[in-house]
Amino acid sequence: MSGLSAAMATAAGALEAYDRVLEVTQNNVDNANTPGYAAQTQTLEALPFDLNSGALGGVSAGEVVSARDQYSEQAVRSATTALGAANQNLQSLTSVQSVFDVTGNSGLPYALNNLFQSFSAWAQSPTGTVERQSVLDQASAVASAFQQTAAQLGQVRQGVETQLQQTVDAVNQLTAQLAALNQQVAAGGQNDAGLDAQVTSTLETLSQYVDITASKQSDGATTVLLNGQAPLVMGTSAYQLTYQLAEPQDPPPDYPQGPPSASIFSGDNDVTSQITTGSLGALLDVENRVIPSYLGNAYQPGNLNTMAQQFADYVNQTLTSGDIDDRNPPQAGVAIFTYDTSNGADVAATMAVDPTVTSDQLAAIDPGPPPVANGIALQLAALANPQSSDGEIENVSYTEYFGQMASSVGAELSAATDNQQTQQSTVAQAQDLRQQTSGVSLDEEAMTLVQFQRAYEANSHLITILDELTEDAINMLLLT
Amino acid sequence: MEDNLKMIEAACSDVRQASRLLCSPSPAQLDRCAALLQAAVARLKERRGLPDAQRGAARPLAEALRLRTAIRRAGALLESAANYHAAWRRLIDAMSGGYAPGGAPAVVVRPARLCLRG
Numbered sequence: 273m274s275g276l277s278a279a280m281a282t283a284a285g286a287l288e289a290y291d292r293v294l295e296v297t298q299n300n301v302d303n304a305n306t307p308g309y310a311a312q313t314q315t316l317e318a319l320p321f322d323l324n325s326g327a328l329g330g331v332s333a334g335e336v337v338s339a340r341d342q343y344s345e346q347a348v349r350s351a352t353t354a355l356g357a358a359n360q361n362l363q364s365l366t367s368v369q370s371v372f373d374v375t376g377n378s379g380l381p382y383a384l385n386n387l388f389q390s391f392s393a394w395a396q397s398p399t400g401t402v403e404r405q406s407v408l409d410q411a412s413a414v415a416s417a418f419q420q421t422a423a424q425l426g427q428v429r430q431g432v433e434t435q436l437q438q439t440v441d442a443v444n445q446l447t448a449q450l451a452a453l454n455q456q457v458a459a460g461g462q463n464d465a466g467l468d469a470q471v472t473s474t475l476e477t478l479s480q481y482v483d484i485t486a487s488k489q490s491d492g493a494t495t496v497l498l499n500g501q502a503p504l505v506m507g508t509s510a511y512q513l514t515y516q517l518a519e520p521q522d523p524p525p526d527y528p529q530g531p532p533s534a535s536i537f538s539g540d541n542d543v544t545s546q547i548t549t550g551s552l553g554a555l556l557d558v559e560n561r562v563i564p565s566y567l568g569n570a571y572q573p574g575n576l577n578t579m580a581q582q583f584a585d586y587v588n589q590t591l592t593s594g595d596i597d598d599r600n601p602p603q604a605g606v607a608i609f610t611y612d613t614s615n616g617a618d619v620a621a622t623m624a625v626d627p628t629v630t631s632d633q634l635a636a637i638d639p640g641p642p643p644v645a646n647g648i649a650l651q652l653a654a655l656a657n658p659q660s661s662d663g664e665i666e667n668v669s670y671t672e673y674f675g676q677m678a679s680s681v682g683a684e685l686s687a688a689t690d691n692q693q694t695q696q697s698t699v700a701q702a703q704d705l706r707q708q709t710s711g712v713s714l715d716e717e718a719m720t721l722v723q724f725q726r727a728y729e730a731n732s733h734l735i736t737i738l739d740e741l742t743e744d745a746i747n748m749l750l751l752t
Numbered sequence: 753m754e755d756n757l758k759m760i761e762a763a764c765s766d767v768r769q770a771s772r773l774l775c776s777p778s779p780a781q782l783d784r785c786a787a788l789l790q791a792a793v794a795r796l797k798e799r800r801g802l803p804d805a806q807r808g809a810a811r812p813l814a815e816a817l818r819l820r821t822a823i824r825r826a827g828a829l830l831e832s833a834a835n836y837h838a839a840w841r842r843l844i845d846a847m848s849g850g851y852a853p854g855g856a857p858a859v860v861v862r863p864a865r866l867c868l869r870g
Contacts (some may be wrong), residue, residue: 690825704775721840723839728830728833734789734793738763743820745819746813
């Protein structure tokens with residue numbers, strides 16, 4: 273083809289393409305007031321420009337793309353992300369709950385109960401050798417129970433950290449796959465239905481892990497953003513995420529030796545705050561919020577450590593305020609519990625009974641005045657059912673405090689179970705809505721949108737009434 | 753008490769069925785869903801007229817709590833479907849009418865239309 277006719281053909285092709293753009297635009301304008309009309313876009317595809325091979329560039333018209341399809345796909349992905357978070361949350365909280373046995377037959381509540389009973393027996397027989405030894409033995413069991421609870425929660429944390437790394441690896445693998453698929457699209461696969469299906473499927477898998485926004489570019493490539501912000505895939509480039517465990521520095525930590533927090537980076541940017549849902553978001557929540565509420569982090573000691581420290585301090589102070597015998601001068605009692613005093617977030621894990629303490633160093637006598645032979649033992653026995661703020665932690669007994677920790681996990685687990693079931697239905701619903709809109713004419717959809725709105729209003733009104741009636745019923749049934 | 757328990761159980765069954773319909777929302781399904789929710793409302797209103805012979809009884813209370821969970825699930829499904837269509841509508845408004853000065857989608861006035869088929 274001569275240069276002139278080639279140039280004319282290129283120009284004619286471009287005119288034809290722009291003519292089709294005008295047609296689509298005109299169609300959008302005509303339908304501006306049509307309910308439910310999905311505006312359509314005419315994409316323009318660049319033609320290769322290579323003078324040596326005679327390719328003179330220009331543009332040609334691509335396929336008409338309906339914004340509705342992208343919207344439906346994004347809705348399915350958002351529902352999948354929420355389900356991913358719900359599944360992970362349920363799994364992690366089930367592991368956390370297994371640490372808190374509230375039956376009283378094992379673990380910390382069991383050990384505390386036995387120690388309180390030994391205090392009580394000691395109060396009955398303050399000079400009894402067996403009773404004193406029993407107090408020391410049960411105190412050791414309590415210290416072991418604190419250590420064991422901390423160790424079990426530590427194991428849950430390790431499991432979560434392993435899963436965090438695995439999840440980040442899975443995300444990176446999927447984004448690399450998407451970048452490779454974009455490369456195939458760029459190499460001429462823009463209208464390849466197989467490639468398109470692979471992209472859709474990969475995006476859906478990726479959305480289980482993180483909240484993504486995917487949009488198709490005019491060249492057919494799919495851009496993927498993390499929570500609509502940080503890029504994960506742009507063109508043929510995938511931006512890898514990295515997972516780090518580090519002590520936060522801003523604001524300066526209150527417990528510098530506390531357990532580190534998990535962070536996710538994209539390049540040098542900390543994107544942790546952008547990852548609030550999906551299985552990665554749920555794992556971050558368990559690692560940075562749920563477990564630290566028991567085991568502490570840079571900014572809090574954690575409830576288990578607070579309980580361990582206050583319990584050990586109370587018992588130690590009570591024992592050291594007493595006398596071992598009534599000799600003159602009296603011999604003061606000794607503390608029995610030890611723990612790492614340099615790290616408030618490590619008390620439970622390091623709690624122990626001082627091995628140098630012997631049973632005859634336990635002080636049962638309250639020096640008064642007036643002196644009471646079993647006063648100290650009675651004070652400690654009262655820990656089982658404290659009658660005043662002495663021997664309480666945050667206005668409840670130590671056993672109740674542990675029960676509150678357990679019930680808080682139980683409540684979160686129960687909510688997670690309900691949420692998981694709801695999210696499963698929501699994903700099914702989003703898939704159904706995607707299916708409904710596929711292949712339906714826009715006119716038909718426009719009519720149903722009006723009907724939908726009416727039906728939603730009617731149902732919403734009924735749900736409100738039902739909710740009120742049920743609350744009434746629950747309140748009536750709760751009244752005894 | 754038995755009557756009360758049966759009322760709550762029946763209402764719970766209605767709401768669960770409504771939730772199943774909400775997984776596949778269409779105007780026709782939503783109409784059926786509304787009928788079921790209406791039936792549940794009627795049952796609970798009827799229950800209110802009955803004496804609560806055993807207040808604090810575990811079974812009716814447990815069933816009422818299950819009913820509350822079922823209602824919340826139905827509410828969540830209704831909300832997600834309504835959000836889907838509301839957001840789609842806003843997108844259409846923005847695409848066909850542009851944006852208002854505040855950045856919100858422009859209000860597109862849609863005249864009533866009559867569609868004849870046959």
